[in-house]
Amino acid sequence: MLQALSTVLLPVVLVAGLGALLASRFPIDQASVSRLTLYLLSPALILDVILKTPVQAAEALHLGAAYLLTLILCLCLGALAGWGRPAAERRSLSAGVGIWNSGNMGLPIALFAFGQAGFERATVLFLASFIGMYLFGPAVYTLGRAGSNPASALRGMVRLPAIWVAVLAIVLRFLGVTLPEGLTRGVSLLAQATLPMVLLALGLHLGAGGWPRLSRALWLGTAARLIGGPLIAYAVGRGLGLSALNVQVLVLSASMPTAVNALLLAREYGADTDTVAGIATLSTLGSVLTIAAVVTLLPGLG
Structure with missing residues (x-):
């Protein structure tokens, strides 16, 4: 499993590292990169995933509801980890804990661990992660901020085309x-x-800002x-x-x-990007060991 993880993690580190190298050498407009992803590429990915996911609707809704409940509880856990910290940092800790990488890491690892059946269910979770992220992410970053209110948080959610x-x-x-074949190929x-x-965006942020300053809050958020x-x-x-397989896929x-994507949303809404980038970096590196432990324990979770 560690070998499989390394084959998944190495491309992540490589692409993000190249982005960091680029940002350390040249001035890059990171806001434009973020908006290109949020307003064009991510909606295309959502459309592509929904139209191609083979899982039955009833099972997908059950699994998606479990994901969204997990996300909400993780957002609360992140806010708890930031208790006593400044409001901007607490919101970013909440997003850093509640919005996780179910795509370029979650999908291949699910395929390695469970085969095609697990991969199909992980695809449902990947879709639910996008919907949940664009529903709750803007609210996390805007609610409680000076001058914000529930109406402004709602406007922040609906202005993103992904929903x-x-x-x-x-x-x-x-x-x-x-849809016509030419259109679906363009979307793909x-x-x-x-x-x-998305990975380049993380590298660009790290390259421009340097390695995150390790604080107690970052370690708590990562844990x-x-x-x-x-x-x-x-x-x-x-x-x-949930069925045994669905519980295992959800836990993984x-x-x-x-x-x-939590970092992209933080930049779009003027939030604390350093905290989100720090948790993303530390958790990506630490996940090599923790995911291996989870995969080892998964057979007993059925």
């Missing part, structure tokens, strides 16, 4: 509408560019993400009566490190 694209894709799939091309661009996440997922999966997904 509208998800609704459109679900309607198209429900109606059995098949954009979707394939999403994950590399909450890598240890608290899978524990919460297990409790939610059993509590909602929740053991992933912080998603770089």
Whole structure:
């Protein structure tokens, strides 16, 4: 399993490292990179995933609901880890714990651990992660901020196109509408560019700002993400009566490190990007050991 993890982690480190090298040599407009991902590439990925996911609707809804409940509890755990810290840092700790990397790490590791059946269910979680991230991420970064209110948080959620694209894709799939081949190929091309661009964004931030300053809050946030996440997922999966395989896939997904998309949202909403980037970096490095431990324990979770 460690060998499999290294084959997944090495490309992540390589792409992010190249982004860091680039940002250390040249001035890069990181806001433009973030917006390109948030407003164009991520919606294309959501559309592509929804139209191609083979899991039955009822099972997908059950699993997706378990994911969203896990996400909400992890957001609360992150806020608890930031108790007593400045409000901006506490919000970023909440996002860093609650928004995890179920895509470019979660999908291949699920395939290694469970085969095609697990991969298909991990794809459902990947989709749920996008919907949950774009629903709750803006709220986490805006609620409680000076001048903010529930209405402004709602506007922050609905102005991101990912939510509208998800609704459109679900309607198209429900109606059995098949898009023209040329259109689906174009969407797939954009979707394939999403994950590399997200990793480059993390590298660009680290290259411009340097290695994160290690603080007690960062260590707590990282521990909450890598240890608290899978524990919460297990409790939610059993509590909602998921099948053994779905519980295992949910726990594995929740053991992933912080998603770089949390950093993109933090930049878009003017939040504490250094804290999010720090948790993303530490949790990605630490996940080599913690994911290996989770995979070892997974057979006993059925």
